[in-house]
Amino acid sequence: MHTSLKLTPMLRQYLEIKEQHPDAILMYRMGDFYEMFFDDAVLAAKELGITLTSRSHKEETNKIPMCGVPFHAVTGYLGKLIKAGHRVALCEQVEDPREAKGIVKREVVRVVSPGVTTDDQILDEKTDCYVCALAIGKKSKEELIAGLAFVDISTGRFQISEVVYPPGNPELVADEITLLKPAEILLSQSDTEQRQDLVDLFSAQVEQLCFTVRPDYHFDGVTARNTLTEHFRTTNLAGFGCETYTNGIRAAGALIQYLRETQKSDLSHIRQISPLHQDTYLIIDDASRRNLELTETLIGGRRAGSLLECLDLTVTSMGARLLRRWLLFPLRDPDAIQARLAAVEELLNKSETRKIFRTLLDSVYDIERLCSRLVLGHGNARDMSAVKLSLRELPALQHELGSCQAPLFKSLNVSFDPLIDLHALLDRAIRDDAPISLREGRLIKEGYHAELDHLITLLRDGKKLILALEQTEREKSGLAKLKVGYNKVFGYYFEVSRSQAEDVPDYFIRKQTLVNAERFITPELKELENDIATAQERRLELEYALFADIRTQFATHNQRLLTTAGQLATIDILASFAESAARHRYQRPAINTKGYIRITEGRHPVIEQTLEPGRFVPNDMHLDQQTSQLLIITGPNMAGKSTVLRQTALIALMAHVGCFVPADSADICIVDRIFTRVGAMDDLRRGQSTFMVEMNETANILNNATENSLVILDEIGRGTSTHDGLAIAWAVVEELAQKNTVGIKTLFATHYHEMTVLATNSKKICNYSIAVSEQEGTIRFLHKLVSGAADRSYGIQVASLAGVPPHVIARAQELLTAIEKKEGRSFRSIQSSLKKQGGADTPRQMSLFAYDAGPLVRLLSSIEPDEISPREALDILYRAQHLLKFKHEKM
Structure with a gap:
């Protein structure tokens, strides 16, 4: 690399270090700047918008590109590079320049990547930041098994999973990936070459995903298992419940090895690995998460407008991140759900307790990420001050927690650790006004360390100490006119007149003779002078050493800190749910195991908040396994069909999360999965049309829904021709109504009015519509769900409301009349066809779609x-x- 150039020792050192990190931009510390050279400089200058210069060279054609950023502002520049998808290696001086023989020794102290960072300016405070490792193996001739491991280095959360899938259906793996939405994925060299379909799929599903290729031996099963048992200091992984996760262990071991290499520091805050048991949660696949806009909007991918943003009244970053996880992993255990609901109800009824909790928590910083930075050796004194201020609130929080009666609060109170000893240590040691830099001093309080106190006294009171010594020597020698002086040649000295020179004590050492005076020094004076002169340097070194020691002490207590942080986040969410209930009139849902959903005056939680109070029209909903299992909902566009569908799914999900719901009352059964097929949008990144996306999602529903699932379908079949679409929609309804002879709770919105005939042949299928008021050719949407089918679609009236020119509307009405006369087919013909097939209680696929050919x-x-x-x-x-x-x- 650049071997044709005659390089300085510094550049040779740079290139040697760069060779060890070819896939990262190397930031090379030189004095007060981080410098970048060659191709790194060209790339960094473009990404950061800074000036690209060149380092002089004897040959004009061989000038070396370079750019640099100030070390004190590196975090901002680092954030820009990471958000652009780059990896950065930070190279620091690791020896004292005064002691260096030749060029100062430098080493990469940390590698920062999109998935591995602890810097606040890079991380989203309300979202977890995961790096994922993926290991693929064979389960059988027909199936592959994907091992997945996820770590958020900023909080220490470590999870493991395995997904079995047929080679042609990697979407199952993608579902698991998109659930936690990592910023970076590690792949082995061989998997990268052989599994391009996965790489392409992940790239399409997760924007700005960074791929990092690692050597195959890091994913070796034995090596990976040894890496994990060594890290956790155990003989096996059975205690974590993942001993049998063969491919998951391969991924997890490779991930720990990667973190060791990039962080080059202790990973003790990663204390356990947890299996990601999907069967213990209400499962929501990626398509349904997007359709329901749980964490971001379907269009634009924004947090604003999502259910998460609507419910998030948390006051801590830890609570906001935990709330996101609760929404992505709703509970299925009725007892656990009821425990959350009881705690929310107590805080709803005790407004003063809720206010105290929220006020105290509002003063709590992000203990999880602060703790991780301190453990990894990245934390500074301001981080410690933030921890100290947070811990100060814990005794009051514990006291208030003790007054709560809900079982969940009692459980939290029993194990709550107020961390009094750690707060006492920080309160005694860390200054409130400590700077960000650890090399500027002013980190440690006076009174914490005797030697440091002495150095501070020397710096602050040096002149007073010299004058005190002057007074002492006057008294000892009896020379009333003895005085202290200073010059740059000799430093401090004692001066007496020549007539008194013979009377000075024996330990005075003559230094200079003047015309009228003599100057002397003493060992005590020189020692004091030396102490004062070196006090600043010694103070900086000692303060840094003391800070590092305190940071190390904290690292040994990281599990206590993280446990308490998790409890604070839980309290924050429960108080947030109670606050939402108070502000928006949410009610506690009942939870049943009898398979029915009954909602009275339900409302859409997000849309309701965008309207003026009282404007949203609530609706009732009833679904069960006997008489109202599948509801066919008809009505015009804009009437509110999709809103009714979505709000039913969201209310069910909120109940499973343990949140109160936007309804006058709700009785929700335990659901194993929520499936949605809502809206129509081409997936251009994956080269799929609207209809293909629609059919993929429909196939997933039909293949995986069970009798305990909730299915939401909106406008199935509209992506193809009318007759094909109607045929597909009809067949889908039949399958959902009779799957496994039990059927599935389903809401089915459609414009195919012919399908309403299905309700006459099955007691489980019901017709509903969205009410519309029509007067003199104009319509008004009532947004009310009513029993019975709609008699028409009002498409032309909706077009008129949208502003389509009147003459176009008139022509459309003429064409509609002509079409209805010549090609229309009444519902009676379909009903007659059904009866001729035997009048079965459950509808079957019919041949009516070819009837008029x-x-x-x-x-x-x-x-x-x-x-x-x-x-x-x-x-x-x-x-x-x-x-x-x-x-x-x-x-």
Whole structure:
């Protein structure tokens, strides 16, 4: 690399270090700047918008590109590079320049990547930041097994999972990836080369995802297992419940090795690894999470407008992140759900307690991430001050917690650690006004360390100490006119007149003779002078050493800190839920295991907040396994069908999270999965049309929904031709109504009015519609769900409301009338066709979609009996007879 250049020792050192980190931008510390050279400089200058210069060289054509950023502002520049998807290696001086023989020794002390960072300016305080490792293995000839491991280095959260999938269906792995949405994925060299389909799929599913390729031996099963048992200091992984996760262990071991290499420091805050048991949570696949806009909007991917943003009244970053996890992993254990609901109810009824909790928590900083930075050796004194201020609130929080009666609060109170000893240490040691830099001093309080106190006294009171020594020597020598002086040549000295020079004590050492005076020094004076001169340097070194020692002490207590931080986050969420209930009139839902959902006056939690109070129209909803299992909902666009569908799913999900719900009352059964197929949008990144996306999501529902699932379907089949779409929609409804002979609770919104006939042939299928008021050709949406099918779609009226020109509306009405006369088919023909098939209680797939094909049907459909003469009728009869005879002859 650049071997043709004659390089200085410094650049040779730079290139040697760069060779060890070829995939990272190397920030090389030189004095008060981090410098970058060669290709790194060109790239960094472009990304950071800073000036690209060059380092002089004897040959003009070989000038070396370079750029730099100030060390005190590096975090901001670092954040820009990381958010752009780059990795950065921070190279520091690791020896004292005064002691260096030749060039100062430098080493990379930390590698920062999109998935591995603890810096506040890079991280989103309300979102976890995961790095993921993926290891693929064979389960059988027909199936692969993906091992996944996730770590958030900023909090120490470590999770492991395995997904079995057929080679042609990597979407199952993608679902697991998108659930935690990592910023970076580690792949082995061989998997990177052989599993390009996964790389492409992950890139399409997660924006700005960083891929890091690692050597295959890091994913070796034995090596990975040894790495994990060594890290956790155990003989096996059975105690964590993941001993049998063969491929998951491969991924987890590779991940720990990667973190060791990048952080080059202790990882003791990663104290356990937890299996990601999907079967203990209400599962929501990626498509349904997007359709319901749980954590971000479907269009634009913004937090604002999502359910998460609507419910998030937390006052701590820890609480905000935990709330996101609660929404992504709703509970299925009725007892655990009831425990949360009881705690929320208590805080709703005790407004003063809720206010105290929220006020105290508002003063608590992000203990999780502060703790991790301190453990990793990145934390500074301001981080410690933030921890100290946070711990100060814990005794009051514990006292208030003790007054709560809900079982969940009692459980938290029993194990709550107020960390009094750690607060006492920080309160005694760390200054409130400590700077960010650890090399500027002013970190440690006076009174914490005797030697440091002495150095501070020397710096602050040096002149007073010299004058005190002057007074002491006057008294000892009896020389009243003895005085202290100073010059740059000799430093401090004692001066007496020449007439008194013979009377100075024996330990005075003559230093200079003047015309009228003599100057002397003493060992005590020189020692004091030396102490004063070196006090600043010694103080900086001692303060840094003391701070590092305190930081190390904290690292040994990191598990206590993280446990308490998790409890604070839980209290924060429960208080937030109670606050939401108080502000928005949410009610406690009942939880049942009998398979029914009953909602009275339910509201959409997000849309309601965008409207003026009282404007949202609430609706009732009832679903069960016997008489109202599948609801076919018809009505015009804009009437509110999608809103009713979504709010039902969101209310069910909120209940499983342990949150009160936007309804007058709600009784929600335990649901294993929520599936949604809502909206239509091309997935251009994956080259899929609207219809293909729709069919993929529908197939997933039909293949994986169970009798305990909740299915939300909106406008199935509209991405293709009318007849194909109707056929598919009809078949899907039949399958959902009879799957496994039990059927699935389903809300099905459609514009295919023909499908309402299905309700006449099954007691489990019901017709509902969104009420519309029509007067003199104009319509008004009532947004109310009512029993019975809609008789029309009001498409032309909606077009008129949208501002389509009147002459276009008039022409559309003419065409509609003509089409309905010539090609319309009444519901009676479909109902008749059903009856001819045997009138089964549960609808079956029918042949009616081909019924009107053929010349005979087209002939009969083209006539208007009331408008033809007898002669014309006879001619039509002969033609029909001829067509029928022709058909029989062909058969």
